[in-house]
Amino acid sequence: MLKIQNISKNFGDLKALNDVSFDVSDGQILGLIGQNGAGKSTTFHSILNFLNYQGTITWNDQPITETVFDEIGYLPEERSLMPKLTIEQQIIYLARLKNKSAKEIRPQIETWLKRFAVKGTKKDKIKDLSKGNQQKVQLICTLIHNPKLLILDEPFSGLDPVNADLLKQAILTAKKQGAAIIFSSHDMENVEELCDKLVMLRNGKVVLNGAVQEIRDSFGKTMIYVTTDQSIDKLATLPHVVAAKPLESRRYVLYLDKEEAGRDVFDELTHGQYIEEFSQQPPTLNEIFRRKAGEKDE
Amino acid sequence: MLVFGPFLMFGITIGAGYLGASNTENNSEIAVISQNSQLRNSYLKANKTDVNTAITDQTKAKKQLNKGKIAGYLTLKSDNQKISAQYVGTSSLDSSMKSKINIFLNTQQQQLNLANAQLSATQIQALQQQPKLTENVQKKTGTAHTAKIISFWITVVMVYIILITYTTITAQEIASEKGTKIMEIIFSSTTALKYFLGKIFGVLLVILAQILVYLIGGFGGYLFIENSSLTKSFVSQYQSLITSVLRNLLSVNLIYLLLGVVIYTVLAAFCGALVAKVEDASKAAQPAIMLNLVAFFITFPFQSNVDSIVVKTLSYVPFFSSYFMPLRLINNNASGVEVAISLIVLLVSIILLTVYIGKIYQGLMLQTDDSSFWKRFKRGISYNK
Numbered sequence: 110m111l112k113i114q115n116i117s118k119n120f121g122d123l124k125a126l127n128d129v130s131f132d133v134s135d136g137q138i139l140g141l142i143g144q145n146g147a148g149k150s151t152t153f154h155s156i157l158n159f160l161n162y163q164g165t166i167t168w169n170d171q172p173i174t175e176t177v178f179d180e181i182g183y184l185p186e187e188r189s190l191m192p193k194l195t196i197e198q199q200i201i202y203l204a205r206l207k208n209k210s211a212k213e214i215r216p217q218i219e220t221w222l223k224r225f226a227v228k229g230t231k232k233d234k235i236k237d238l239s240k241g242n243q244q245k246v247q248l249i250c251t252l253i254h255n256p257k258l259l260i261l262d263e264p265f266s267g268l269d270p271v272n273a274d275l276l277k278q279a280i281l282t283a284k285k286q287g288a289a290i291i292f293s294s295h296d297m298e299n300v301e302e303l304c305d306k307l308v309m310l311r312n313g314k315v316v317l318n319g320a321v322q323e324i325r326d327s328f329g330k331t332m333i334y335v336t337t338d339q340s341i342d343k344l345a346t347l348p349h350v351v352a353a354k355p356l357e358s359r360r361y362v363l364y365l366d367k368e369e370a371g372r373d374v375f376d377e378l379t380h381g382q383y384i385e386e387f388s389q390q391p392p393t394l395n396e397i398f399r400r401k402a403g404e405k406d407e
Numbered sequence: 408m409l410v411f412g413p414f415l416m417f418g419i420t421i422g423a424g425y426l427g428a429s430n431t432e433n434n435s436e437i438a439v440i441s442q443n444s445q446l447r448n449s450y451l452k453a454n455k456t457d458v459n460t461a462i463t464d465q466t467k468a469k470k471q472l473n474k475g476k477i478a479g480y481l482t483l484k485s486d487n488q489k490i491s492a493q494y495v496g497t498s499s500l501d502s503s504m505k506s507k508i509n510i511f512l513n514t515q516q517q518q519l520n521l522a523n524a525q526l527s528a529t530q531i532q533a534l535q536q537q538p539k540l541t542e543n544v545q546k547k548t549g550t551a552h553t554a555k556i557i558s559f560w561i562t563v564v565m566v567y568i569i570l571i572t573y574t575t576i577t578a579q580e581i582a583s584e585k586g587t588k589i590m591e592i593i594f595s596s597t598t599a600l601k602y603f604l605g606k607i608f609g610v611l612l613v614i615l616a617q618i619l620v621y622l623i624g625g626f627g628g629y630l631f632i633e634n635s636s637l638t639k640s641f642v643s644q645y646q647s648l649i650t651s652v653l654r655n656l657l658s659v660n661l662i663y664l665l666l667g668v669v670i671y672t673v674l675a676a677f678c679g680a681l682v683a684k685v686e687d688a689s690k691a692a693q694p695a696i697m698l699n700l701v702a703f704f705i706t707f708p709f710q711s712n713v714d715s716i717v718v719k720t721l722s723y724v725p726f727f728s729s730y731f732m733p734l735r736l737i738n739n740n741a742s743g744v745e746v747a748i749s750l751i752v753l754l755v756s757i758i759l760l761t762v763y764i765g766k767i768y769q770g771l772m773l774q775t776d777d778s779s780f781w782k783r784f785k786r787g788i789s790y791n792k
Contacts, residue, residue, distance in 0.1 A: 157595045159773055175598050183595040185588035206596035250592070260595075 110134050111258055111289050116155055116164030118313075125151040126162065127313040133289045133306065135257070138280065140300035140321075141293040142394075143310035144402050149293040150186060152310070153262050156291075157183060168258055179207045182256030186263045186293075188247050192236035196222070196246055199235055200253060207254040214253060221249045225275055241272060252279060259283055261292035265299055277303060297394035307394075309401055316401050325391040329368035332396070335378065336360045336386035347377050360386070437496070437504070438462035438471065441483035446490070446515065450483060454507050472497070481508065488523070490515045554651030558737045559710050561656060566664055566729055567703045569614070571696060573668050574675035577610060578692035581679030581772075585688075590772045599769030600762070607672060607761060614668045618661060629653075659746060660733040666750070667729025670757050671695055674726070677764045680771035702727045706734055713738040723749050725756035 111133045118126040126148045133139040141149050155162045158173050168177050190199055197218055204214040218231050225245040229238055235246065244267060251259070259280070265273050280303060284290055294300050300307060300321070307324055309317035317324055335344070336359050345353040349370030350363045365371065371389040378384055392400070436459040441447035451458055459477050462468050468480035472495070479496020490512055494500055500508070521531055584590055593602055632638040642649065675695040682691045705727070709718045713735050722731035722741065732749050735741040741749075 154591075154773070157591070159591070159594060159769060178596050181595055183592060185591045187588045189588035189592075191589060203592060203596065206593065 110169060111156070111291065112165075112167045112170075113152075113156070114165040114167075116152075116162050116166060118151055118155060118160055118162040124313050126155065129164070129310070129313070129315055131306075131308045131315065131318055133291050135289050136284055136287045137305045138284055138290045138292070138303050139306040139308060140304035141291060141308050141310065142295070142297070142300060142317075142398060143293075147310040148313040149310060150262060151313075153183075153260055153291075153293070156260060157181070177258075179254070180257040182251040182254065182259045184247065184251040184261045184264055186266070188240075188244050188267075190235045190243055190247055190250075193234065195232050195234055196227070196229065196238070197231035199246065200231075200250055203250045204254050209254045217253060218249075221253055225249060225279075226272075240267070241269070244268065245272065245275075248276065248279065252283065255286065255288075256283075257288055259288050259290040259292075261290070263294060264292055265294055265296055273299070297398060301394050309398070311401060311404070316404070317397070321394070324397065325394070328392050328397060328400075330371060330389045330391050331365045331368055332390050332392050333363040333365065333371060333374060334360070334386060334388040334390065335363060335384065337378065337382070337384055339378070339382065347374055349373060436477050437494075438468040438477050438480035439483065440465050440468055440480055441485075443483065443485050446483050446485050449515065450481075450511055453511055457504060457507070468495075485515070485519070488519070490519060550645075550648040550651060554648050554655065555737050556710070557648070557652050558655035559706075559734060561652065562660055562733045562737065563703060563706050563730055566667055566733070567699065569617075569664065570667055570671045570699045570729075573610060573614065574671045574678075574695040574699060575692045577606075577672045578675040578679035578695060579688045581606070581676050582682040582688035582691035585680060585682055585684070585772055594769055594773070599772070600765035603676065603765040603768045604761065606676060607669065610672045611665075611669055614665060618665065622657075655737045658736065659750075660736060662750065663729045663733050663753075666753050666757065670725055670729075670753065670760065671699060673757065673760050673764060674698070676768075677771075680764075680768060698726055702730050706730045710734065713740045723752050725753050725760075728753050 113132065114130050116126055116129050117124070129148070129152060131139070141152060143149050151160070154160050156166055156173060158166075166173055168180070171177060173181075191202070194202065197215070200218055200221075201211045201214050205211060222229075222231060225248060227238075227242050227245045227249075229242060235243060238246065248264070251261070261280075264276055264280075268276060277299070280290060280292070292303075304321055306319065307317060307321050308315055319327075334356070337344075338359060341353050341355055341361060344350065344361055344363060347363070349365050349367065351366050352364040354362050354364075356362055363374065365374065368389075375387055375389075378387065436457060438459050439447055439450050440463065441450075451460060459471070462471055462477065462480070465480070465482065468477070471477045472480060475497075478498070479494055479500070482493045482495070484491045484493075492508060492512055494508070521534070526534070633642045675692055678694045679688070679691040682688060702721075705717075705721070709715055709731075712718070718731050718735060718740075721727040722735050722745070724731075728749050732741060732746065736746070
């Protein structure tokens with residue numbers, strides 16, 4: 110288990126992290142979200158011991174030092190490999206830093222290249238690969254030593270939907286194998302789809318922390334999705350509706366001032382009218398993100 | 408290329424010299440013509456190497472001269488009283504050739520004079536008495552000064568070039584890694600100190616390999632010039648000088664070179680880690696290069712004044728001792744104890760500097776602020792665990 114307790118980090122006058130606490134258990138995926146500059150990368154750098162910080166970070170009750178480096182797989186935000194090396198040399202070099210022998214790693218390379226559909230052979234140089242394929246090789250380097258703690262900084266950034274699916278599969282496989290996984294993302298759909306837990310940072314502080322559904326439910330079912338022939342102007346004037354937005358043809362989302370008003374809105378809408386869809390739900394992660402990001406610090 | 412560059416230059420120089428020598432070989436020859444075959448033969452016997460013996464008459468000699476095949480031709484004449492010679496050529500005779508011809512003509516004229524004078528054997532013997540000039544050059548002392556000057560220049564230039572090469576390569580390589588995320592991946596796998604030590608150790612192995620290749624190549628080159636017909640006479644003429652120079656080079660000075668590379672490499676790595684961004688990689692080595700340049704130029708005024716307090720002091724100061732202690736050693740101005748103290752100071756400095764920079768290396772490499780030098784340095788230190 111990765112346990113982060115009350116960590117703070119200042120860069121001069123800038124408070125990059127302010128009393129951040131959360132934990133990730135084995136076989137669990139935690140999504141770390143927040144606006145740019147919220148402190149996500151600084152959190153990762155603290156976990157990886159790149160920084161001096163106040164507070165405690167432990168992995169299986171041990172401080173994160175060189176002794177546990179071999180159990181960690183880290184994918185940085187910007188991709189970077191050694192352009193002069195071949196794919197094979199690059200993978201083996203980084204695996205050897207994780208105390209895996211070339212003998213052990215070399216036979217696995219072909220399988221991993223196929224699994225991630227990397228175009229090219231293991232003898233191709235990194236500099237000759239496309240950006241997407243370089244990204245896949247970097248993912249292989251992160252995963253090939255079967256890490257117990259997987260830290261992925263913006264892993265989906267720059268990936269097309271097909272490759273994003275490949276990555277999702279790899280993350281879920283690592284989860285099945287018992288790895289504790291923490292990743293940052295701006296794509297709330299991926300977070301919702303993959304994560305068991307969610308932590309949101311704003312200006313270095315934790316503003317959300319918990320299971321994804323619990324967090325959504327805590328905001329109340331204040332959104333109604335309707336598919337109807339009624340006009341948006343009429344929908345916007347319904348009691349307790351604070352806003353209405355069109356989604357697609359005849360489909361709208363209504364924002365309520367309180368969850369309990371749902372029944373009243375339903376009565377108003379269905380009064381002598383046919384309603385194709387009426388669904389009262391908590392806000393989406395995107396909506397929660399927007400709301401939380403827009404809030405002012407206390 | 409780094410290691411084999413000097414050999415390539417050596418090969419090109421030898422090759423060019425050889426080609427040049429082959430092309431100009433015939434042009435430096437002269438033809439010797441004479442109606443008196445005995446006189447001609449006597450000349451050829453005395454000076455065969457500079458003469459194209461195939462040319463025996465003036466017509467042929469003129470033709471060959473016009474074609475540029477010979478430098479000129481010498482026409483020897485004699486009658487009962489006098490020996491004379493006329494030289495025709497595209498340029499005047501060089502002093503060596505002129506001297507050879509004069510010696511030959513004087514000898515021949517003297518023999519003719521003696522024969523004409525009809526002297527007795529005692530009179531001939533009396534006239535043949537020559538003045539005697541005895542030169543007594545003490546070889547060792549005579550070449551020692553030259554050997555010191557040559558050794559000094561070879562040592563400082565060699566140290567300077569090798570240090571510049573390694574500081575530039577190291578600083579640029581580290582600067583090009585700076586700010587790239589590969590450093591984050593590496594530091595999530597091993598400690599920055601280990602990685603830094605690995606880099607320095609790698610450079611040390613490269614310079615050791617380079618010195619080894621130079622020693623083997625130098626030995627091969629020496630054997631070549633010792634046995635080559637082009638340079639054989641030069642080597643035997645200056646044997647004691649060459650031995651002195653080699654003795655100065657193949658000594659503890661090599662250890663100073665090696666340790667000099669290490670301490671400058673550590674400094675260069677530090678400079679590389681302090682650049683603001685990858686694009687500044689080419690400028691990264693400048694502080695290390697400047698220090699090297701200062702040390703190099705300070706040696707000049709002191710090459711014949713090694714007793715100076717400046718030389719003695721700087722021979723113990725890291726970054727300078729790689730220049731100044733060899734300077735003192737070449738001039739037999741340092742005792743074994745002084746050398747040992749200087750080496751210990753240099754070694755301890757290398758260890759302390761390496762450990763310190765290794766500890767702050769992670770912070771320096773991971774911070775990418777585009778601010779002033781001191782701000783980057785301070786931030787790098789504060790960033791570090």
